[in-house]
Amino acid sequence: MIRFEGVSKSYARKNAAALTDIDLSIDGGEFVFLVGASGSGKSTFLRLLLCEEKATSGKVIVNDKDVAKIRRWKVPAYRRQIGAVFQDFRLLPEKNVEQNVAFALEVIGEPRAKVKTAVADALEIVGLADLSQRRPGQLSGGEQQRVAIARAFVNKPPLIIADEPTGNLDPTTSLDIMRLLDRINRTGTTVIMATHDAAVVDQMRKRVVELDAGRMVRDQVRGVYGYAG
Amino acid sequence: MRRLMLALAEMWHGLRRNLTMTIAVILTVAISLTLFGTGLLVRAQVDAMKDYWYDRVEVSVFLCGKASDPKACPGGPVTDAQRAEIKAKIVALGPKVQDVYYESSQQAYDHFKQQFKNSPILNNVTADALPESFRVKLANPEDFAQVAAAVATSPGVEQVQDQRKLLEKFFKLLGGLQAIALGIAIAMLLVTVLLVVNTMRVAAYSRRNATGIMKLVGASNFYIRLPFVLEAVVAAGIGGLLAVGALAAEKVFLVDQILQPAFRFTAFVGWQAVVEVMIIVFLTGVILAGGAAWLTVRRYLRV
Ligand SMILES: Nc1ncnc2c1ncn2[C@@H]1O[C@H](COP(=O)(O)OP(=O)(O)OP(=O)(O)O)[C@@H](O)[C@H]1O
Numbered sequence: 001m002i003r004f005e006g007v008s009k010s011y012a013r014k015n016a017a018a019l020t021d022i023d024l025s026i027d028g029g030e031f032v033f034l035v036g037a038s039g040s041g042k043s044t045f046l047r048l049l050l051c052e053e054k055a056t057s058g059k060v061i062v063n064d065k066d067v068a069k070i071r072r073w074k075v076p077a078y079r080r081q082i083g084a085v086f087q088d089f090r091l092l093p094e095k096n097v098e099q100n101v102a103f104a105l106e107v108i109g110e111p112r113a114k115v116k117t118a119v120a121d122a123l124e125i126v127g128l129a130d131l132s133q134r135r136p137g138q139l140s141g142g143e144q145q146r147v148a149i150a151r152a153f154v155n156k157p158p159l160i161i162a163d164e165p166t167g168n169l170d171p172t173t174s175l176d177i178m179r180l181l182d183r184i185n186r187t188g189t190t191v192i193m194a195t196h197d198a199a200v201v202d203q204m205r206k207r208v209v210e211l212d213a214g215r216m217v218r219d220q221v222r223g224v225y226g227y228a229g
Numbered sequence: 230m231r232r233l234m235l236a237l238a239e240m241w242h243g244l245r246r247n248l249t250m251t252i253a254v255i256l257t258v259a260i261s262l263t264l265f266g267t268g269l270l271v272r273a274q275v276d277a278m279k280d281y282w283y284d285r286v287e288v289s290v291f292l293c294g295k296a297s298d299p300k301a302c303p304g305g306p307v308t309d310a311q312r313a314e315i316k317a318k319i320v321a322l323g324p325k326v327q328d329v330y331y332e333s334s335q336q337a338y339d340h341f342k343q344q345f346k347n348s349p350i351l352n353n354v355t356a357d358a359l360p361e362s363f364r365v366k367l368a369n370p371e372d373f374a375q376v377a378a379a380v381a382t383s384p385g386v387e388q389v390q391d392q393r394k395l396l397e398k399f400f401k402l403l404g405g406l407q408a409i410a411l412g413i414a415i416a417m418l419l420v421t422v423l424l425v426v427n428t429m430r431v432a433a434y435s436r437r438n439a440t441g442i443m444k445l446v447g448a449s450n451f452y453i454r455l456p457f458v459l460e461a462v463v464a465a466g467i468g469g470l471l472a473v474g475a476l477a478a479e480k481v482f483l484v485d486q487i488l489q490p491a492f493r494f495t496a497f498v499g500w501q502a503v504v505e506v507m508i509i510v511f512l513t514g515v516i517l518a519g520g521a522a523w524l525t526v527r528r529y530l531r532v
């Protein structure tokens with residue numbers, strides 16, 4: 001489903017490359033942890049997938065299409081196949097939970113009836129059906145992240161990208177969020193998650209890809225956060 | 230359709246959130262468009278006057294009278310024989326002359342009285358001070374020099390005057406005023422564009438969360454930008470309506486109620502010209518603001 005072929009990325013204002021010569025392939029339905037020290041290039045990796053940045057060299061191929069070659073006006077349509085979740089939740093503070101999730105469908109022009117049922121389903125899955133009228137300010141961090149996941153998932157995209165989704169959460173809440181992502185992954189959705197959270201990675205025992213200063217230094221099936229002895 | 234409704238709701242939200250900016254845009258648009266429209270109205274006025282006056286311009290052959298300059302009239306007031314001879318010379322110009330008629334001092338005074346009915350100059354003028362004249366209407370007003378050559382040196386002629394020349398000076402003056410008005414208006418329109426650009430920049434920045442999320446979930450560029458452009462267009466539209474109202478007020482209160490009664494001897498802009506100017510002004514405002522907004526958000530809300 002996803003292939004990185006000799007991908008390097010350097011930002012215009014930086015000398016050192018954020019990513020160097022990444023070769024990697026991820027199949028549909030996989031769950032992949034992206035780990036590495038701060039600044040190792042995890043977010044850059046995800047931004048390339050979201051088509052927010054373009055690779056300096058090499059190819060990022062998603063569903064047999066070179067992401068760099070997508071026409072600018074087709075990028076929105078491409079992004080509809082990807083749900084994205086971030087450390088800072090990125091919810092709209094003046095909309096309630098239901099409206100925040102519905103927003104993802106409304107802006108792409110889905111009919112009202114479909115929005116209603118899809119939002120109800122998504123909130124049911126993340127366990128927030130009871131809180132649907134609350135605003136983000138009235139929710140805990142874990143609940144807010146569930147809303148964000150519901151929004152990423154409401155469109156049933158084949159791929160979900162999560163950039164440190166548990167970064168702001170305590171260990172118990174983090175595990176809840178991980179279980180949720182795992183459940184979504186079991187429905188066949190590919191999940192790629194960048195994280196610093198060793199406990200979470202160790203517990204889940206999924207594929208682990210480690211970056212160090214922009215280079216891929218490990219790709220381990222059923223891996224752990226650090227090198228297991 | 231549903232997306233349009235949502236975009237409209239978003240627009241309304243944006244307008245209210247940036248109320249001070251919105252008001253600033255509305256007022257700037259209203260003022261600059263009023264100035265712009267006034268400039269255009271002055272031009273329409275000059276055109277109306279040109280039509281009116283050029284249709285009526287004549288070559289005036291002033292005859293010597295009691296009040297004439299002795300240098301031009303060494304022989305004193307014109308005699309009957311001289312008057313007849315001058316008339317014959319004018320008539321001899323043939324088809325170049327469309328019409329010629331005689332205006333006595335008394336008739337000149339009557340005209341003058343009518344034209345300056347409300348003016349105090351009237352008290353200082355007597356019939357004697359106004360010379361008698363032949364009024365020559367030319368088939369082609371450019372032929373003035375030939376009339377002048379035919380009669381200027383005839384005894385009994387004080388002066389041959391081309392009204393066109395006088396009018397041209399006057400219209401040049403009006404043209405200058407109009408150029409200044411339009412210059413200011415264009416500067417103001419530029420200010421309006423800059424204000425819209427800046428407002429949109431601020432709006433794009435203050436709503437970067439919402440637009441960022443829209444991008445993330447795959448909203449099209451058009452849909453993301455539409456509310457911003459609609460905001461600018463609605464604000465400019467309101468400003469444009471204010472300007473249209475101001476122009477209507479100029480026509481009703483300034484032209485129809487003050488100028489028209491005071492200067493009965495000339496034509497003033499009619500409603501048709503005013504409405505044309507209103508349409509031009511309104512469209513200019515809306516298109517400029519919408520275009521400026523579109524280009525700005527295109528730059529600041531890149532994918
Ligand atoms: N927009 C940018 N412009 C210039 N340099 C950037 C930009 N974004 C990231 N970088 C640089 O690229 C490198 C990789 O950054 P990236 O954000 O991908 O790291 P990360 O692994 O996500 O780090 P963290 O764990 O702290 O989120 C860093 O050296 C960073 O300074």
Ligand SMILES: [Mg+2]
Binds near residue numbers: 042043044163
């Ligand atoms: Mg990061």
